[in-house]
Amino acid sequence: HHSDPQTCPFFFFRRSIVRQSKFRHVFGQAGKAEQCYDDIRVSKVTWDSSFCAVNPKFLAVIVEASGGGAFLVLPLSKVGRLDKNHPLVIGHSGPVLDIDWCPHNDNILASCSEDCTAMVWQIPDHTPTRPMSEPIVVLEGHSKRVGIVSWHPTARNILLSAGSDNLIIIWNVGTGEPLIIMEDHPDLIYNVSWNRNGSLFCTTCKDRRLRVCDPRKREERLAPHEGIRPMRAIFTREGNIFTTGFTRMSQRELGLWDPTNFEEPIAVLELDTSNGVLLPYYDPDTNMVYLCGKGDSSIRYFEITDEPPYVHYVSTFSSKEPQRGMGFMPKRGVDVSKCEIARLYKLHERKCEPIMMTVPRKSDLFQDDLYPDTAGPDPAIEPEDWLEGRDEDPILVSLRDGYTPPKSRELKVAKKNVLDSRATPQRSLSSCDGTNLPPQLLEKLLEEIQNLKATVLSQEKRICDLENKLSKYTNGTV
Numbered sequence: 492h493h494s495d496p497q498t499c500p501f502f503f504f505r506r507s508i509v510r511q512s513k514f515r516h517v518f519g520q521a522g523k524a525e526q527c528y529d530d531i532r533v534s535k536v537t538w539d540s541s542f543c544a545v546n547p548k549f550l551a552v553i554v555e556a557s558g559g560g561a562f563l564v565l566p567l568s569k570v571g572r573l574d575k576n577h578p579l580v581i582g583h584s585g586p587v588l589d590i591d592w593c594p595h596n597d598n599i600l601a602s603c604s605e606d607c608t609a610m611v612w613q614i615p616d617h618t619p620t621r622p623m624s625e626p627i628v629v630l631e632g633h634s635k636r637v638g639i640v641s642w643h644p645t646a647r648n649i650l651l652s653a654g655s656d657n658l659i660i661i662w663n664v665g666t667g668e669p670l671i672i673m674e675d676h677p678d679l680i681y682n683v684s685w686n687r688n689g690s691l692f693c694t695t696c697k698d699r700r701l702r703v704c705d706p707r708k709r710e711e712r713l714a715p716h717e718g719i720r721p722m723r724a725i726f727t728r729e730g731n732i733f734t735t736g737f738t739r740m741s742q743r744e745l746g747l748w749d750p751t752n753f754e755e756p757i758a759v760l761e762l763d764t765s766n767g768v769l770l771p772y773y774d775p776d777t778n779m780v781y782l783c784g785k786g787d788s789s790i791r792y793f794e795i796t797d798e799p800p801y802v803h804y805v806s807t808f809s810s811k812e813p814q815r816g817m818g819f820m821p822k823r824g825v826d827v828s829k830c831e832i833a834r835l836y837k838l839h840e841r842k843c844e845p846i847m848m849t850v851p852r853k854s855d856l857f858q859d860d861l862y863p864d865t866a867g868p869d870p871a872i873e874p875e876d877w878l879e880g881r882d883e884d885p886i887l888v889s890l891r892d893g894y895t896p897p898k899s900r901e902l903k904v905a906k907k908n909v910l911d912s913r914a915t916p917q918r919s920l921s922s923c924d925g926t927n928l929p930p931q932l933l934e935k936l937l938e939e940i941q942n943l944k945a946t947v948l949s950q951e952k953r954i955c956d957l958e959n960k961l962s963k964y965t966n967g968t969v
Contacts (some may be wrong), residue, residue, distance in 0.1 A: 510803060518849060519806075527845070533552060546597045548564075549565065585604045594767075595868055612625035634664075644885060646876075653680040677696075680696050687884065694724070699722075780792065782836070783837075785816070788811060812837075817836065820836070830850045864889050865888060870886075
């Protein structure tokens with residue numbers, strides 16, 4: 492545990508200098524000017540999401556937009572100055588708050604917005620000539636703005652959304668239907684993180700509690716940080732939970748917790764007195780975590796191990812410019828020939844800059860100790876199996892020869908009838924009567940009923956007309 496907060500970080504850093512680890516000398520390097528993406532007007536909306544999402548094919552950034560919400564999608568290779576007429580993705584009617592690439596299809600992106608919806612997009616491999624405004628599917632179920640979208644790590648087509656209505660909804664995007672609606676949170680949800688096989692997720696909430704949820708069964712809770720400021724929590728590969736938050740005295744701090752015993756943290760470390768939220772980006776292959784404070788101009792990185800002090804400070808990448816947001820490349824997108832173990836995409840006010848994290852090695856051969864097999868692009872399980880309680884670890888791929896993204900695969904959505912009784916989502920804590928349905932879903936049901944009634948009426952009128960005609964014929968009046 493920490494001693495005097497004034498000396499703790501330095502004591503911590505001194506201790507870690509002599510430790511043996513292949514990641515001890517990892518260094519960060521900003522991309523050269525010609526590797527950056529310039530003239531991107533990053534969104535100014537006040538929301539603590541990362542505003543940026545990357546995968547081996549594309550860079551997506553939430554941007555300033557007049558009269559609605561927009562984000563920009565660029566092929567990774569399209570570096571340099573952004574063409575003024577580059578088409579945006581403009582389907583949302585309010586500011587976009589979060590975006591997330593599907594881990595099982597590099598052309599599929601989810602977005603969510605102040606307009607109370609989440610949307611799923613199919614991004615073509617070629618650059619479209621006009622703005623994209625038609626999502627594959629619109630997910631309507633929240634009654635307030637939707638601030639978080641997060642894909643399930645191993646199950647096909649499962650997407651989680653969290654809104655300011657304090658609801659978490661888990662969707663099957665292949666059918667456009669909500670599978671599970673969770674109403675356990677009494678206040679604003681700050682973040683959501685799935686564990687490695689997607690059997691659980693953890694959330695942080697404005698009520699200062701961290702929850703571990705099995706969406707198909709139960710919920711647990713605790714209060715790890717005493718400060719009232721926003722916090723973040725992510726699952727580690729071993730199933731522990733790494734948190735960033737604030738002490739009662741507004742010091743930023745880190746914690747590592749065992750979710751089966753929340754009485755005592757495994758480790759806790761006070762950092763500094765800055766007030767930006769620390770966004771953690773975690774790499775399960777190396778057990779490294781990269782901390783990017785919103786508004787900070789540095790990225791601190793740590794290695795999590797199973798020996799004291801468990802969370803080891805490695806180094807800090809510093810630069811002059813503060814970061815507005817950050818994207819984190821999945822491992823299959825890094826350059827293994829350069830011993831790159833992580834790549835972050837830092838958003839400035841008007842540009843996006845890649846930052847490469849590299850282990851210094853002299854050999855040109857593939858360094859298999861740096862690159863264990865990593866999560867590949869194939870889902871391990873179908874949505875129905877996951878919903879019934881099955882869990883599967885990610886299907887792994889080797890990076891020995893690098894990774895080549897596959898060609899675009901289309902996501903087909905087979906919409907079910909919204910009145911079909913089987914489409915009733917499981918709900919936690921409440922019955923499924925109409926009073927508890929989100930207003931938008933109620934409106935949709937009513938609209939569907941009205942449409943059906945109108946169809947029935949017009950059919951009845953048609954039958955009447957035909958019967959009249961027939962009786963005229965049979966009575967010999969025509």
